[in-house]
Amino acid sequence: MKILVINAGSSSLKYQLFDMADRKVLAKGLCERIGIDGSRLKHKPLNSDEIIIDKEMKNHAQAIQIVIEALTSPEYGVISDMSEISAVGHRVVHGGEFFKSSVVIDEDVKKAIEECVSLAPLHNPPNLIGIKACEEIMPNVKQVAVFDTAFHQTMPKKAFLYALPMEMYKKHKIRKYGFHGTSHKYVAQRAADILGKPIEELKIITCHLGNGSSVTAVDGGKSVDTSMGFTPLDGIIMGTRCGTIDPAIVEFIAQKEGISLSEVNDILNKKSGVLGISGISSDFRDLENAANEGNEDAALALDMFAYSVTQYIGRYMAAMGGCDAIVFTAGIGENNSKMRKKIVKTLEFAGVKIDEEKNKIRGQEIDISTDDAKIRTLVIPTNEELMIALETEKLV
Ligand code: ADP
Numbered sequence: 001m002k003i004l005v006i007n008a009g010s011s012s013l014k015y016q017l018f019d020m021a022d023r024k025v026l027a028k029g030l031c032e033r034i035g036i037d038g039s040r041l042k043h044k045p046l047n048s049d050e051i052i053i054d055k056e057m058k059n060h061a062q063a064i065q066i067v068i069e070a071l072t073s074p075e076y077g078v079i080s081d082m083s084e085i086s087a088v089g090h091r092v093v094h095g096g097e098f099f100k101s102s103v104v105i106d107e108d109v110k111k112a113i114e115e116c117v118s119l120a121p122l123h124n125p126p127n128l129i130g131i132k133a134c135e136e137i138m139p140n141v142k143q144v145a146v147f148d149t150a151f152h153q154t155m156p157k158k159a160f161l162y163a164l165p166m167e168m169y170k171k172h173k174i175r176k177y178g179f180h181g182t183s184h185k186y187v188a189q190r191a192a193d194i195l196g197k198p199i200e201e202l203k204i205i206t207c208h209l210g211n212g213s214s215v216t217a218v219d220g221g222k223s224v225d226t227s228m229g230f231t232p233l234d235g236i237i238m239g240t241r242c243g244t245i246d247p248a249i250v251e252f253i254a255q256k257e258g259i260s261l262s263e264v265n266d267i268l269n270k271k272s273g274v275l276g277i278s279g280i281s282s283d284f285r286d287l288e289n290a291a292n293e294g295n296e297d298a299a300l301a302l303d304m305f306a307y308s309v310t311q312y313i314g315r316y317m318a319a320m321g322g323c324d325a326i327v328f329t330a331g332i333g334e335n336n337s338k339m340r341k342k343i344v345k346t347l348e349f350a351g352v353k354i355d356e357e358k359n360k361i362r363g364q365e366i367d368i369s370t371d372d373a374k375i376r377t378l379v380i381p382t383n384e385e386l387m388i389a390l391e392t393e394k395l396v
Helices: 060-072 107-115 124-137 150-154 166-172 181-195 248-257 263-271 273-278 284-292 298-322 328-336 337-350 384-395
Strands: 002-008 013-019 026-031 040-045 052-053 084-092 142-147 203-209 214-217 221-225 326-327 376-377
Touching: 002 060, 002 384, 013 060, 013 150, 013 384, 026 060, 040 060, 052 060, 060 124, 060 150, 084 124, 084 384, 107 124, 124 142, 124 166, 142 181, 142 384, 150 181, 150 221, 181 203, 181 214, 181 221, 181 326, 181 376, 181 384, 203 328, 214 298, 221 298, 221 337, 248 263, 273 284, 284 298, 298 337, 326 328, 328 337, 337 376
Parallel strands: 002 084, 084 142, 203 326, 326 376
Antiparallel strands: 002 013, 013 026, 026 040, 040 052, 203 214, 214 221
């Protein structure tokens, strides 16, 4: 079975075509500048070089059409006909409280995704456009929606409610939703596979550390708490987002700086985090270089990041009454061995101990704990696209 995975943004569209028999990616690529002058497709077939096709894409439907042409091209295609695609899996950011798992898309599903637009105004509209474009081009192919929020819908009320007047939840659905669910679910399952134990018997803390970062407590295979909240702004310190702060700071900054609430929001989302602290960069490689050259603010930003992740790990150990494994994933989690070491340094009392040599290995699934560690520490490269393909395969 061949499954096309689509991640549609406002002017971009990423895709991967999977052969589910061996879970191989036959081709992947990216449409850029959809609806803008200079649109182009970058297409990478499995066994050959990336090709670039400059072609007008007025809208997402045209972009999908061009992707299908590339996939079926006699020259650089990987399938002979569109009918070889059995299903399409779409990444959808927000499923609100409607979706606790992935679903086959019908009119009701689209309506519900539309209803979640106010919760994810930048993401859900392009996700919907991507779905409608695929329906138009491939009317007989099943479309599946896989939500970033769905995995966290198992959180209990005590974890997902904020201590605001209850009517804020009832009227406006203000609550913790959590994000990166597809990634947390994927790496938690892989961790159970690597440990050779049923996931139902494990307490796992998954740390997705990238530009956006979140930590999740996975108890028995279910998300019971996660660090991101109503929006992805909450939780640990990130590249440019502040993470959890005292909410009173918002009005205080607005008054002191004489700026609007939306301008404050912009500061919290785009100018804070390790970028804000260091004044240098949101990229951890730049910060490490600067810190090595003696920049104290860069070193402080790295310390603050590690401290905030460590605190969430401790918090979730307490929330679950124990922990069998900690998993690191995404750009920083997978590649930054120094940061991993910094994060777990003060957790030795709880039985977390990593082997310095194993911690240096990159780009593979690995248990980096010492033999005597009570809590295993794993590095597992995330694969959200494969997870979307697997969920799609399961449903069709
Ligand atoms: P996104 O949330 O945009 O998907 P990523 O998961 O790609 O982000 O993570 C981006 C972060 O990962 C950056 O801070 C970057 O420094 C770090 N990172 C990515 N690759 C490497 C690498 N090879 N070595 C060290 N850090 C890396």
